[in-house]
Amino acid sequence: MAQTTQEFGDWPLKRLMTEVVGSGQKSAEDMTRDQAREAFQRILAGEPDPTTLGAFWLANRWKRNNAEELAAYLDVMREESVETAEPDADPVDCGANYDGKGRSAILGVAAGVVAAATGTPVVVHSGDRVPTQKQDAYKHVLDELGVRTEIEPGESADMVDEVGFGFYYQPAFNPGVDALFDRRDQMGVRTFVNTVETLANPANADVHLGSFYHLAFATKMTDTLQATESQDVSRTLFFQGMEGYDDVRPGTTVVAEWNAGDEELDDFEIQTANYGMDFESEDLQVDDVAAESAAITEDVLAGERDDQFADAVALNAALRIYAREDADSLDEGLEMARDALDSGDAADVLDDLREF
Structure with a gap:
């Protein structure tokens, strides 16, 4: 699990809102894979202010995430939250x-x-x-x-x-x-x-x-x-x-x-x-x-x-x-x-x- 004391990069959710995803449905830009990874790492660590987190989630909903962003979110979730247990069978x-x-x-x-x-x-x-x-x-x-x-x-x-x-x-x-x-x-x-x-x-x-x-x-x-x-x-x-x-x-x-x-x-x-x-x-x-x-x-x-x-x-x-x-x-x-x-x-x- 991510911890609130971990170090992040240069892209807190507020900055991502201001400079990348938060300008509206038509003008918002997609994040890079690294930006999306950092965003979800921060979210899992409980770092963002609740208002900023809600705004970020809503902005992503409006602009619609592309596959690269979703893959970044998925990777962070699997790396930092998901505990896998693989059966012998291949289900x-x-x-x-x-x-x-x-x-x-x-x-x-x-x-x-x-x-x-x-x-x-x-x-x-x-x-x-x-x-x-x-x-x-x-x-x-x-x-x-x-x-x-x-x-x-x-x-x-x-x-x-x-x-x-x-x-x-x-x-x-x-x-x-x-x-x-x-x-x-x-x-x-x-x-x-x-x-x-x-x-x-x-x-x-x-x-x-x-x-x-x-x-x-x-x-x-x-x-x-x-x-x-x-x-x-x-x-x-x-x-x-x-x-x-x-x-x-x-x-x-x-x-x-x-x-x-x-x-x-x-x-x-x-x-x-x-x-x-x-x-x-x-x-x-x-x-x-x-x-x-x-x-x-x-x-x-x-x-x-x-x-x-x-x-x-x-x-x-x-x-x-x-x-x-x-x-x-x-x-x-x-x-x-x-x-x-x-x-x-x-x-x-x-x-x-x-x-x-």
Whole structure:
């Protein structure tokens, strides 16, 4: 962790505001990588005045960070705050928005468990009511299912290796960012911290799966992971997710795929109805996200539902299987996912997760 007594360079946040990022949306300039690194080092050390910190976060939001700035923030976070614990398995890292969902079911636990049952290890990570939305996330569904969540990173890695599905808890593996909770809460809007925390990759996975509203964001996230110096991600898969989460949106959905060595993303459209999701987004809405998502997870894995939620879980599992290239196509991944459900293997993984 950074300390308030550490030495910094020549760019306190106030100077960056005055000379670089703070002149407005149209005239603000991008920071150099070194300037962005120093800015986040100061933030993690608790050095900036709260007013200056809020102004800096807002200025970054207005001007929009480029991939080089985000990579600098990510590197500082991984170097000075994140405690990684790498399992023997090589999982898919699922980076959903930490501030959660408020209207539709969280299907990533069920999908990850199904993928694990096919032999595709999956890692998820979240905090607890993270600003700004402070809504339900992975932790809260797992809590409802009776799975231990407030565990240290080493235990999370063991969970991956023993069960095939692992949860990493932000306050345990990323305490520097967790310590910013109150300051972030006072902002009232998302900041670049909301972006880079999803890329923390506490398991040092080679494959990252994420979601986006617009394809340009998927490109920026992939460019960020290419530019980072603190991790080595060789493959990314992004898709249009519901509420910005890593649950695929029904309908015509864009999927963006990148492999190390590719010059740019390969993006393509899928019709989710062709993969069993022949319904609207509204059909996945729930009133109590955490409790109902947990109940849906139990019922789908036990084979007690064959409705839209079961179809959505199977396709989301297929995306995780395909992301790790354990299937050559989504069709093959979907067949593997349905086999894991029909055989009871997915239900067994949930039992193992609860017993861990």
